[in-house]
Amino acid sequence: MSPSTCCGEKKSGMLSRFLTGKMIETPAGEVPIVSTKYTWRDVLGTWRARWGINRMNYRVEPGLYAVGSPDENSPLFAGANYKMSFDCLRRALSGLDAWILVLDTGGVNVWCAAGKGTFGTQNLMKSIAALKLNRLVAHRTVIVPQLGASGVSGREVQARVGFSVIFGPVRAADIPAFLKNGMEATPEMRRVRFDLPERAAVIPVDLVQAMSATIKALGFLFLLDILRIGGFTPQNTTPALLAVLTGVVLVPLILPFMPVRSFALKGAIAGLAVPVFCYATFRSAASWREVAAGFLLLPVVASWFALNFTGSTTFTSPSGVNRELKIALPLYLAAAVAGSVILISGVFS
Amino acid sequence: MKLTAQHLKNVSTLSLDAERCVGCGMCLTVCPRGVLEMRDGRAKVADSDSCIECGACALNCPASALSVHPGAGCAAAVISGLLFGGDGECKCC
Numbered sequence: 001m002s003p004s005t006c007c008g009e010k011k012s013g014m015l016s017r018f019l020t021g022k023m024i025e026t027p028a029g030e031v032p033i034v035s036t037k038y039t040w041r042d043v044l045g046t047w048r049a050r051w052g053i054n055r056m057n058y059r060v061e062p063g064l065y066a067v068g069s070p071d072e073n074s075p076l077f078a079g080a081n082y083k084m085s086f087d088c089l090r091r092a093l094s095g096l097d098a099w100i101l102v103l104d105t106g107g108v109n110v111w112c113a114a115g116k117g118t119f120g121t122q123n124l125m126k127s128i129a130a131l132k133l134n135r136l137v138a139h140r141t142v143i144v145p146q147l148g149a150s151g152v153s154g155r156e157v158q159a160r161v162g163f164s165v166i167f168g169p170v171r172a173a174d175i176p177a178f179l180k181n182g183m184e185a186t187p188e189m190r191r192v193r194f195d196l197p198e199r200a201a202v203i204p205v206d207l208v209q210a211m212s213a214t215i216k217a218l219g220f221l222f223l224l225d226i227l228r229i230g231g232f233t234p235q236n237t238t239p240a241l242l243a244v245l246t247g248v249v250l251v252p253l254i255l256p257f258m259p260v261r262s263f264a265l266k267g268a269i270a271g272l273a274v275p276v277f278c279y280a281t282f283r284s285a286a287s288w289r290e291v292a293a294g295f296l297l298l299p300v301v302a303s304w305f306a307l308n309f310t311g312s313t314t315f316t317s318p319s320g321v322n323r324e325l326k327i328a329l330p331l332y333l334a335a336a337v338a339g340s341v342i343l344i345s346g347v348f349s
Numbered sequence: 350m351k352l353t354a355q356h357l358k359n360v361s362t363l364s365l366d367a368e369r370c371v372g373c374g375m376c377l378t379v380c381p382r383g384v385l386e387m388r389d390g391r392a393k394v395a396d397s398d399s400c401i402e403c404g405a406c407a408l409n410c411p412a413s414a415l416s417v418h419p420g421a422g423c424a425a426a427v428i429s430g431l432l433f434g435g436d437g438e439c440k441c442c
């Protein structure tokens with residue numbers, strides 16, 4: 001399973017521009033040397049993936065790579081074959097001599113892949129054996145990103161293939177400090193964060209994923225307009241769009257500042273502001289039916305998308321999401337049915 | 350109320366059998382949420398409301414002292430689990 005990429009060419013849809021074209025001779029075979037530079041192409045690729053463009057196929061060839069001029073004493077790092085994960089790792093290793101073992105995670109990042117089991121004990125052991133890494137490094141130690149620990153049992157790897165697993169820091173950027181500190185991570189390096197820049201970075205892909213449902217809903221409102229007034233007015237679609245943006249963009253941005261823990265409730269509270277704003281301003285002439293439907297439907301829309309954001313966060317648990325859904329889904333359904341009936345009855349009255 | 354990056358209270362399935370704990374500290378190393386701490390040479394669940402049930406501690410505990418029902422805290426995955434059974438897979442990551 002040696003890397004089949006070579007000489008900077010693109011093979012089987014895998015990205016390979018980061019290869020320097022140089023190889024290093026080792027007892028485990030020839031290993032391609034990668035650049036630690038982050039170019040405008042990488043920036044563009046990251047940006048595209050953030051917007052959902054080619055995101056599920058943004059991958060590098062699994063296998064072994066070299067950074068600098070490593071030898072048998074150089075550290076060995078394991079990573080995922082999602083290009084964004086790989087970029088973080090190779091950039092962090094700038095100026096160092098190291099080995100990178102890229103596991104085949106199907107182009108999924110380390111944490112999600114560890115949860116799915118692809119960044120896991122079996123895959124790691126298989127790669128260590130297939131790539132003959134016992135011939136590559138004398139220390140027989142592999143540094144696994146901490147977030148890989150939900151898929152990798154260090155004990156089992158040690159027992160079965162004789163490699164010790166050291167769990168590195170959560171963020172690749174902390175690797176130089178981790179190495180300097182004698183391969184000890186500080187408590188700070190061991191914590192996931194979800195600060196504003198991180199929350200903002202994951203919003204675009206949620207926007208893209210919300211698009212199809214939004215277009216369908218707008219189509220429904222458009223149809224109601226046609227039935228009602230024989231034409232189109234943005235008076236109904238604007239509140240709906242605002243509700244979507246509240247759930248997908250606003251709630252993630254202000255997430256920790258909302259004084260409730262439930263994501264559904266965060267969304268519903270923020271979503272209530274949408275009809276309040278609309279009926280106080282450009283929709284002040286709305287009928288009682290429209291007002292009632294707005295207060296029923298718009299918070300549900302915002303709440304639903306806010307609840308969906310749990311998948312992008314670093315601090316929600318399946319048990320927590322499960323409890324939220326069991327309470328929220330019946331309420332969503334009731335409000336959606338009631339709101340739709342009121343809206344549609346207005347058309348025929 | 351204090352600024353919080355925590356989800357719902359009292360939902361985590363994490364449990365620690367203190368009798369079995371050998372005090373190696375591996376759970377503190379792998380936990381990305383600072384849920385566990387060492388006290389008198391043994392691990393202790395100090396902040397279970399921060400637990401996201403990722404399963405890293407249980408998988409890496411050499412004494413099987415920790416148990417948790419692991420999964421992704423993701424609405425898409427949980428809905429797929431509720432509808433189709435199993436642990437739920439999402440297509441978002």
